[in-house]
Amino acid sequence: MLGLQSGFITRVKEKNPSAVGTHCILHRDVLNVAIKLVNFIKAGALNSRLFTLLCKDMESEHEALLFHTNVQWLSKGNMLGRLYELREEVAIFLDLQHKTDLHDKFMSEGFLLSLAYLVDTFEALDAVNLKLQGKNIIIIMHHDIIRAFLAKLDLWKSRVQNGNTACFSNLDSALSNKHLEPEFKKQIITHLTDLKAEFIRYFPDIDEKREAWKFIRNPFHCDVADISEEVQEEFLELKFNSTAEEDFKELDLETFWIKYLPVYPLISRQALRILTMFGSTYLCEAAFSILVAAKTKYRNRLKNVEGDLRCAISGIRPRIQHLVAQKQCQASH
Known part of the structure; x- marks a missing residue:
């Protein structure tokens, strides 16, 4: 979409x-x-x-x-x-x-x-x-x-x-x-x-899609008839798992299905296949915008932008203090 x-x-x-x-x-x-x-x-x-x-x-x-x-x-x-x-x-x-x-x-x-x-x-x-x-x-x-x-x-x-x-x-x-x-x-x-x-x-x-994805939103308020036959038995095991129901109330959708992937692999894979889909081109367009901002006319000879782009679009915050502490300011002669 x-x-x-x-x-x-x-x-x-x-x-x-x-x-x-x-x-x-x-x-x-x-x-x-x-x-x-x-x-x-x-x-x-x-x-x-x-x-x-x-x-x-x-x-x-x-x-x-x-x-x-x-x-x-x-x-x-x-x-x-x-x-x-x-x-x-x-x-x-x-x-x-x-x-x-x-x-x-x-x-x-x-x-x-x-x-x-x-x-x-x-x-x-x-x-x-x-x-x-x-x-x-x-x-x-x-x-x-x-x-x-x-x-x-x-x-x-x-x-x-x-x-x-x-x-x-x-x-x-x-x-x-x-x-x-x-x-x-x-x-x-x-x-x-x-x-x-x-x-x-x-x-x-x-x-x-709303009907097909009903079990992803809340598997504990979904009928077994709405689930494909190959995962119905596994779905019933999940639906009547009281511990999983409590986890569902506390965790977001992605975290919940990732947690129960080893326990209920068939239905979890179906859910995660949908949850990992790209719904829009936002991330791609944001990356292009960052690239345009990084490669200005003052850096027109910049050829390898992979490192700069990776740092700019990554959601992981660098531990600057830790990195600096590992560097020696001046090597001994």
Whole structure:
């Protein structure tokens, strides 16, 4: 299972246009206009300095917009969030620069509402993205996070159907009369439906794996019928082992199954085979980031980076004092 990227919504449209309805053209157009606005202000050094001075004069919380890049997970969501926070400053700047077409489109109520909805949606996707990253997250946790997000999509859709936008904080505050127009409500509902369908397509076995891995999560609350026949007898021995049940309450999953591997090898191997799976590319990408940081232009002749990389990515802390104590500062003549 790969980690999601913050551009997940737009990639649905790019990869498979038929997977979403024509309503997504609205969100896609809003995203394109947002990118165009940021490029207009940030691409030129003069515009960038003038916008910074404007933000300083208005005592804004931020003084610059953010670029995005498709190879960084959270950049697009951060870019939209910063643009929405500085929407008043952007509107004034566009007016001062006589960009009437962009100003009118940006300040229209429909555009700001759609932008607020996109900001909220990308924030939710970014939050899921961060939860999927980390060194000590097993694939079972990944499945739980995805299933929780799918349930949230159903909750949000039911709330929007009732006219409740509390789950989208920016959109809720942007609605002046707290009332969704029927067409905009329909667009949001359809978009959430398609977003869930794309998640299910991206993770097709999300529910099947939950049932298959039930014995790993808690073998003492699992039926023998849910276990494959070749390990059922061994599973029953484990299930009625009171000592193992007490250990299960105190140990984490990996430690528990490793401890009982010599006693119940068949079922423990099945559990450990799942627990040792890589659920995301986080460790690989983290190693590449460390490599980029280590091999800078000042160390461009560094050829053998294995030692540096091993020290940087290892979770074992070196005993510096012990190593130093074993070294003689100056050899005797």
